[in-house]
Amino acid sequence: MPPRKGHGCSQGGQPAGWDSLAAMGIVAGVSMLVSLVLILFFAPLEKEMGIVQKIFYVHVASAFAAFTAFGLTFICSIAYLVRRSRAYDQVAASSVEVGLVFCTIVLLTGPIWARAAWGVWWTWDPRLTTTLVLWLIYVGYLLLRASAMRERRRAVAAVYGIIGFIDVPIVFMSIRWWRTIHPVVIELGGIGLSPRMKLVFFITLLAFFLWYLYLLMIRWRVAALEEEIDDLRKRRISEGSIP
Amino acid sequence: MARGILFLILKDIRLQIRSVDAIAAMFIMGLLVVLIFIFGFGPIITKPAEVAGVVIWVGLSFSAVIGLSRSFEVEWREEGFRAFRLAGLDPGAIYLGKVVLNVVMLLLVALVLVPVTLVFLDVLRPGALVLLGVVIFMGVVGLSAVGGILSAVSSQTRGRESLLSVLLFPLLIPALISAVKCTRALLVGGTLAGAGNWLRLLGVYDLIFLAAAFLLFEYVIEE
Numbered sequence: 133m134p135p136r137k138g139h140g141c142s143q144g145g146q147p148a149g150w151d152s153l154a155a156m157g158i159v160a161g162v163s164m165l166v167s168l169v170l171i172l173f174f175a176p177l178e179k180e181m182g183i184v185q186k187i188f189y190v191h192v193a194s195a196f197a198a199f200t201a202f203g204l205t206f207i208c209s210i211a212y213l214v215r216r217s218r219a220y221d222q223v224a225a226s227s228v229e230v231g232l233v234f235c236t237i238v239l240l241t242g243p244i245w246a247r248a249a250w251g252v253w254w255t256w257d258p259r260l261t262t263t264l265v266l267w268l269i270y271v272g273y274l275l276l277r278a279s280a281m282r283e284r285r286r287a288v289a290a291v292y293g294i295i296g297f298i299d300v301p302i303v304f305m306s307i308r309w310w311r312t313i314h315p316v317v318i319e320l321g322g323i324g325l326s327p328r329m330k331l332v333f334f335i336t337l338l339a340f341f342l343w344y345l346y347l348l349m350i351r352w353r354v355a356a357l358e359e360e361i362d363d364l365r366k367r368r369i370s371e372g373s374i375p
Numbered sequence: 376m377a378r379g380i381l382f383l384i385l386k387d388i389r390l391q392i393r394s395v396d397a398i399a400a401m402f403i404m405g406l407l408v409v410l411i412f413i414f415g416f417g418p419i420i421t422k423p424a425e426v427a428g429v430v431i432w433v434g435l436s437f438s439a440v441i442g443l444s445r446s447f448e449v450e451w452r453e454e455g456f457r458a459f460r461l462a463g464l465d466p467g468a469i470y471l472g473k474v475v476l477n478v479v480m481l482l483l484v485a486l487v488l489v490p491v492t493l494v495f496l497d498v499l500r501p502g503a504l505v506l507l508g509v510v511i512f513m514g515v516v517g518l519s520a521v522g523g524i525l526s527a528v529s530s531q532t533r534g535r536e537s538l539l540s541v542l543l544f545p546l547l548i549p550a551l552i553s554a555v556k557c558t559r560a561l562l563v564g565g566t567l568a569g570a571g572n573w574l575r576l577l578g579v580y581d582l583i584f585l586a587a588a589f590l591l592f593e594y595v596i597e598e
Contacts, residue, residue, distance in 0.1 A: 213594050268545035275541060279532040288528045291591045292542065295524065298587055299546045302580055306549035309572060 144217025147353040160346035167339035175332040184248035187241050189333055193340035194237040201231025201344060202270060202297060209293035212286060218359065221286040224293055225277060226351035228270050230344060235267045258308040265303045269296040379464045383472030397445055398480055405438035405488045413495055423496035428558030431492050432551055435485060436518060442480050443522040444536035446473050451530060456596050466593035470523055477519035485511050503561045510561065514554035516581045521546050524588035527595045553577040
């Protein structure tokens with residue numbers, strides 16, 4: 133396929149209007165509140181770890197949201213290179229930003245839990261380590277977007293979004309092997325959940341997913357507005373009304 | 376396409392020979408890293424054979440960044456990409472050409488850097504040198520495969536190449552872990568028996584990123 137011009141491409145899809153954003157905000161906000169109440173008052177106390185175990189709900193739900201976010205960036209990056217519509221690029225970039233927030237929550241809550249449950253702040257557990265590498269990769273994505281030359285920004289960011297995501301499963305595999313060759317101090321698996329815990333867990337998962345979608349929708353809206361302002365400014369400069 | 380790639384490689388190698396500064400900078404960088412390690416950890420290195428792999432690969436990756444960050448500079452400055460397009464050269468060929476160039480340069484650096492490190496740490500194992508060469512080659516291909524496309528990406532930012540290492544190192548983690556594991560197995564045991572699946576992982580990493588970057592390269596350099 134012959135490469136087309138990276139700039140001046142069509143907008144493609146439109147972000148949701150303010151009305152649907154408000155509706156989505158109410159749905160996502162209420163489910164976050166419900167899940168918080170359930171975590172604090174409904175979920176049973178874990179026998180050995182006690183109250184600290186409750187951080188697990190937030191931790192895993194954030195990880196789920198972060199991986200979803202970066203996965204969406206991967207898909208939208210491919211879609212951008214194929215279709216060249218601004219919408220895909222805007223969603224890809226917005227999803228990275230929101231995903232990084234969740235990724236940071238994972239990296240903060242993980243050590244807090246680890247300290248209480250395992251006695252150490254950090255272990256080189258495959259999941260935790262992969263999340264750290266993921267965080268580094270997508271901070272790089274944002275740095276790239278911030279410093280890439282204007283007309284090349286979308287294409288190079290899309291390429292990096294694809295390459296970065298391909299790396300994730302390889303990182304996970306390599307770190308799992310790395311850990312199995314060394315003595316594994318703590319094994320993460322084998323956490324049995326009681327039915328009530330399971331219920332709270334899945335509700336929290338859903339709530340965080342809705343909250344992620346809500347933040348993504350807002351961010352996309354903002355990204356689209358930013359570019360609109362940019363276009364207007366460019367047009368006025370070319371018309372000569374702004375020196 | 377094979378002829379195009381060959382032509383590009385010869386052009387780049389000729390350029391490198393005429394100005395030795397790139398390869399000299401790469402080599403000095405690698406050597407400095409090795410020295411810093413040995414100065415820093417000298418007395419507390421009790422198992423040098425286990426450490427040598429880390430020293431070698433950190434040295435090689437730093438020197439790779441120096442070489443990679445320059446590899447597209449000349450093409451932007453001298454309108455190389457436009458010339459390649461006019462010549463009907465496939466973007467993938469340009470990418471492969473740069474990868475081969477970086478592999479050759481890094482192998483030249485490794486040819487000196489690796490023996491020097493092994494001698495400094497006194498872990499030279501003549502019997503393992505052939506296999507070590509294979510591991511170094513595969514690791515260097517991984518460095519150049521990912522580095523080749525990312526240096527083209529970072530050459531289109533305002534800071535030009537300063538972003539390269541930030542983008543490159545997180546992606547290199549699997550390749551570096553496997554390369555270090557293989558090197559350590561060789562220097563400790565003399566065979567790859569202790570390396571488990573690491574050599575295979577390194578091979579898979581090389582192939583995946585060579586293929587992905589080959590396909591994506593045209594989007595990086597389009598105008």
